[in-house]
Amino acid sequence: MFVLHRVLATAACTLAIAVATGLSASAQIKIGAVLSVTGPASFLGDPEKKTLEMYVDEINAKGGVNGQKLQLIVYDDGGDANNARTFATRLVEEDKIDAMVGGTSTGSTLAMIPVFEDAQIPFISLAGAIQIVQPVRKWVFKTPHTDKMACEKIFADLKQRHLTAIAIISGTDAFGKSMRDQCVAVAPNWGITVVHEESYGPRDSDMTPQLTNIRNKADVQAVVNTGFGQGPAIVTRGYRQLNIGVPLYESHGVASKQYIELAGTAADGVRLPAAALLVAEKLPDNDLQKPVVVAYSRAYQQKTGQAVSTFGGHAYDGMMILVQAMQRAQGADKAKVRDEIERTKGYVGTGGIVNMSPTDHLGLDLSAFRMLEIKNGDWTLVPDAKS
Amino acid sequence: MAEFLQFLSSGLTVGSVYALVALGFTLIYNASNVINFAQGEFVMLGGMSTVFLALAGVPLPIAALIAVIVTTAIGLALYRFAIEPARDASAVSLIMITIGASIFLRGLAQVVFDKRFHSLPMIFGAEPLRIGGAAVLPQSLVVLGGATTIVLLLWAFIDRTILGKAVIATAVNRLAARLVGIDTRRIIGLSFAISAAIGAVAGVLVTPITLTSYDVGTLLAVKAFAAAMLGGIGSALGAVVGGLVLGMLEAFSAGYISSKYKDAVAFIVLLAVLLAMPRGLLGRGKIERV
Numbered sequence: 001m002f003v004l005h006r007v008l009a010t011a012a013c014t015l016a017i018a019v020a021t022g023l024s025a026s027a028q029i030k031i032g033a034v035l036s037v038t039g040p041a042s043f044l045g046d047p048e049k050k051t052l053e054m055y056v057d058e059i060n061a062k063g064g065v066n067g068q069k070l071q072l073i074v075y076d077d078g079g080d081a082n083n084a085r086t087f088a089t090r091l092v093e094e095d096k097i098d099a100m101v102g103g104t105s106t107g108s109t110l111a112m113i114p115v116f117e118d119a120q121i122p123f124i125s126l127a128g129a130i131q132i133v134q135p136v137r138k139w140v141f142k143t144p145h146t147d148k149m150a151c152e153k154i155f156a157d158l159k160q161r162h163l164t165a166i167a168i169i170s171g172t173d174a175f176g177k178s179m180r181d182q183c184v185a186v187a188p189n190w191g192i193t194v195v196h197e198e199s200y201g202p203r204d205s206d207m208t209p210q211l212t213n214i215r216n217k218a219d220v221q222a223v224v225n226t227g228f229g230q231g232p233a234i235v236t237r238g239y240r241q242l243n244i245g246v247p248l249y250e251s252h253g254v255a256s257k258q259y260i261e262l263a264g265t266a267a268d269g270v271r272l273p274a275a276a277l278l279v280a281e282k283l284p285d286n287d288l289q290k291p292v293v294v295a296y297s298r299a300y301q302q303k304t305g306q307a308v309s310t311f312g313g314h315a316y317d318g319m320m321i322l323v324q325a326m327q328r329a330q331g332a333d334k335a336k337v338r339d340e341i342e343r344t345k346g347y348v349g350t351g352g353i354v355n356m357s358p359t360d361h362l363g364l365d366l367s368a369f370r371m372l373e374i375k376n377g378d379w380t381l382v383p384d385a386k387s
Numbered sequence: 388m389a390e391f392l393q394f395l396s397s398g399l400t401v402g403s404v405y406a407l408v409a410l411g412f413t414l415i416y417n418a419s420n421v422i423n424f425a426q427g428e429f430v431m432l433g434g435m436s437t438v439f440l441a442l443a444g445v446p447l448p449i450a451a452l453i454a455v456i457v458t459t460a461i462g463l464a465l466y467r468f469a470i471e472p473a474r475d476a477s478a479v480s481l482i483m484i485t486i487g488a489s490i491f492l493r494g495l496a497q498v499v500f501d502k503r504f505h506s507l508p509m510i511f512g513a514e515p516l517r518i519g520g521a522a523v524l525p526q527s528l529v530v531l532g533g534a535t536t537i538v539l540l541l542w543a544f545i546d547r548t549i550l551g552k553a554v555i556a557t558a559v560n561r562l563a564a565r566l567v568g569i570d571t572r573r574i575i576g577l578s579f580a581i582s583a584a585i586g587a588v589a590g591v592l593v594t595p596i597t598l599t600s601y602d603v604g605t606l607l608a609v610k611a612f613a614a615a616m617l618g619g620i621g622s623a624l625g626a627v628v629g630g631l632v633l634g635m636l637e638a639f640s641a642g643y644i645s646s647k648y649k650d651a652v653a654f655i656v657l658l659a660v661l662l663a664m665p666r667g668l669l670g671r672g673k674i675e676r677v
Contacts (some may be wrong), residue, residue: 038502039602046502172647199646203606205597206401208522209642212393230504230598241515242393242522262506262598264513 028071029064029332031056031322032097034087034112035126036104039079040173040202040229043258045104047312048126049074050304052101055319065326073097077108079229081174084108088115098332101318103127104311105228107174113140122325122338124318126311128228128253129178133361141341141361143317143351144310145252145275145369147179147226148186153273153369154224154249155183155190157382163221163247167196167214169207169235171227176202179226179251195219202231207238215244222246228253233262240266247271252369256309260377271382273369277313277350278379293350313350321347321354389520394642395635396518400527400596402634403534404430407589408611409618409626410538411582416620417558418571418578419474421481425465425489426586427608428496432458433587434599435496438505447508455587461492462583466576489604496601509595526595533592537585538627545623554578558621606650613657619670628668 033052036045056072064070073095075087084103091097092115099122103109106129113132116123116139123140125132130146158166166187170180180197187194196217198210214220223246225235232254239248250259250272260267276283280293296316297308324347325340326332344363347354352368371382408426415423436454441447469484476484511525545551556564557574565571590599597603610633618629633653641649660667 038497042502042600043504200641201647201650204649205603206397206638207646208397209394209638210646212390213642216390230600233504234598237513241513241524243515258503262504264506266513 028069029099029326030071030073030095030097031319032088032091032095032100033072033074033102034077034084034091034100034108035074035102036079036084036108037074037076039077040231041079041105042229043256043309044126044228044253044311045076045079047256047300047304047306047309048102048104048315049076051300051312051315052319054299054303055316059323065323065332066330068332070323074102077104079105079108081105081107081111085111085115088112092116092119092121097121098334099322099326099337100124101126101315101322105173105175106132106178109142110174113137116140121334122322122341124322124341126314126318128175128251130182131178136359136361139338141321141356143314143321143349143354143362145273145351145364146182146362147175147251148182149364149366149369150179150251150273151183151186151224152190152366153371154271155187155192156366157249157271157371158192158222159190161222161247164191165193165195165219165221167198167217167220167223168194169198169200169210169214169223169225171202171229171231172199173202173227173229173231175251175253176227176231179253183224183226200227200231200235202227202229204231205234207231207235208242211235211238211242211244215242220246222249224249224251226251226253230262233259236263236270237266252310256311257307258309260374265377267374268376269373271371271373274372274379275310275313275351275368276370277308277310278372279370279381280308282379282381288348288353289350292348296350310350317347317349317351317354320349390642392519392521394638396521396523396527397642398635398638399631400524400530400593400634401637402631403530404589404593404597404607404630405611405614405633406627406630407534407537407585408607409615409630410541410623411585412612412615413621413623413626414578414582414585415575416615417623418554419470419575420478421470421485422478422612422620423465423579423582424482424485424608424612425492425604426582426611427604427606428489428492429458429462429583429586429604430590430593430607431496431599431601431604432461432492433590434507434594434603435500435505435590435601436587437591438507438594438599439500441507451591454591455584458587458590459580459584462579462586463576465583466579470579471572471576489608493602493604500601502601504598504600505594506598507591507594524596526592530589530592530596533588534627537588538623541581541585541623550577610653613653613660615667616660616665617656617667619667622667622669625667625669632668 077084101124103125106127109125109127125142130148170176255274276289277293280297283290300308328340329336344356352364354363356363372379411426440450509526515522553569614629614633618625
């Protein structure tokens with residue numbers, strides 16, 4: 001009798017352990033995201049958060065990835081690179097994530113890169129500057145177009161309009177400064193000369209002194225504003241207030257309806273390079289991106305009641321590239337997933353068609369950018385420049 | 388010349404906001420020796436409340452009025468629940484309490500409002516006026532006019548009413564004021580309420596130009612504090628002068644020198660004043676009888 005009890009007890013324990021092990025085999029895949037949901041980059045980070053949450057829910061509802069559910073852990077860095085770094089460390093050490101999709105701004109991304117490189121966790125960034133993928137780092141990828149591509153798209157358009165002398169007014173944040181550096185570097189290749197430069201702090205509320213200086217330079221034929229968040233909105237308002245007649249170009253950092261809301265009628269006539277997502281319904285039917293961008297933009301609008309922005313689109317691309325890589329890698333093994341991300345080919349996303357390689361962790365070319373002009377408070381497509 | 392006028396108008400506009408916030412600092416400091424670092428939050432609350440009431444469908448003038456009243460109530464609540472219970476604490480403790488209150492109000496704003504940037508329509512339209520070659524927004528003139536009106540009203544209140552005299556008496560010597568029957572607690576509460584109201588009005592007037600979000604109060608409070616120190620903490624006229632001068636220094640340095648260091652101007656001024664001229668431009672020296 002005594003022996004029987006012991007046998008039964010042992011059997012029960014073994015069964016319990018087997019069940020427990022079985023349960024842990026379908027443990028969740030943890031995806032971390034450090035986003036700037038509040039602060040000066042909030043109109044980038046907020047749609048990113050909503051998009052990631054939306055699609056994680058959708059993927060989980062369809063059964064997850066390789067039978068495993070996804071768990072999304074989001075932290076808000078408030079636009080501060082120091083906070084981003086702290087949260088990145090927490091994601092790696094405490095939450096033990098398998099992959100990371102995030103880094104709303106260039107500043108926060110650059111701060112977090114060393115953390116993920118050391119921990120050997122694949123990191124898909126949602127920020128703009130080219131330094132994120134050049135030089136290529138083994139574990140770091142990105143989905144948004146680079147600032148260098150934005151400069152080139154703008155210069156191509158300027159050339160088409162026969163404008164060669166420009167002034168640059170840049171934000172002193174990492175992205176604004178980085179794009180300004182890229183524009184200055186590639187300008188000679190396009191026959192463009194930068195005749196004047198000004199800058200402003202990302203939280204400044206009045207740029208009229210800087211714009212006055214630009215207006216007084218008689219040889220300026222166009223103005224390029226590099227930056228994101230509220231700065232460009234205030235620059236645009238000041239631009240119209242001072243009645244500076246020459247064309248104004250913004251960067252893709254303002255690719256959100258909120259910019260138009262804040263800048264008001266001053267935004268009419270402003271041109272910017274942006275992803276096809278913003279003009280989803282207006283694309284020609286044979287455009288490869290049209291089904292993807294229309295589907296995303298309708299889903300986003302329905303779920304959140306807000307107009308779609310390219311930043312949410314970059315988050316969508318990041319999540320989809322990661323998930324497809326995990327499916328190809330048959331699991332969440334970090335090294336295998338990283339290899340599969342690098343092998344992404346022909347992925348049609350909201351930002352363009354992605355073809356990554358060991359030397360290209362972005363995978364987009366200039367055709368992924370469209371030149372848009374704002375008319376009557378809405379985006380319109382400008383016929384492509386011969387770039 | 389046109390350039391100079393442009394910088395001047397930009398400097399005076401932002402300077403008026405600094406002046407009004409600095410005035411709030413001075414009022415509260417005079418009555419209670421407390422430097423209220425939540426002052427910037429009053430500006431933020433005035434602007435954000437108006438935006439959200441307007442979004443909810445309330446007509447703009449009424450939304451602005453309600454926003455000012457709500458902010459005044461918050462100022463009173465700040466005094467009643469945070470400052471008054473700690474009235475015997477040291478000055479440093481009281482300052483820390485106000486910093487804590489400012490963080491609390493910022494957090495509250497994030498939850499009650501949202502984390503985005505908002506604007507208000509300009510009262511007289513966005514078409515700038517051409518004055519001597521400079522393009523001046525009508526809203527700038529509204530801000531300047533509003534600031535002047537508030538300063539005049541405040542001066543009339545302080546100088547021409549019994550309650551105003553009581554405020555001065557409390558500022559000069561609190562114990563003596565109590566001895567002659569002035570309820571100093573109510574006077575200090577009044578100073579908080581007036582500062583909050585002034586801040587809220589400034590917020591409503593300037594939001595069409597500078598936009599607003601839940602965290603505009605922080606930097607504003609620090610700069611306005613620098614302005615109050617520049618003008619001489621304790622002097623109301625000094626606060627106004629300090630605010631305008633700081634605004635103009637920022638605009639001129641951004642225009643003529645470099646726009647990169649615009650924010651640094653306020654801090655350089657603060658350091659210079661604290662090191663070389665702690666009394667500020669118009670502050671009265673402390674006279675002690677030995």
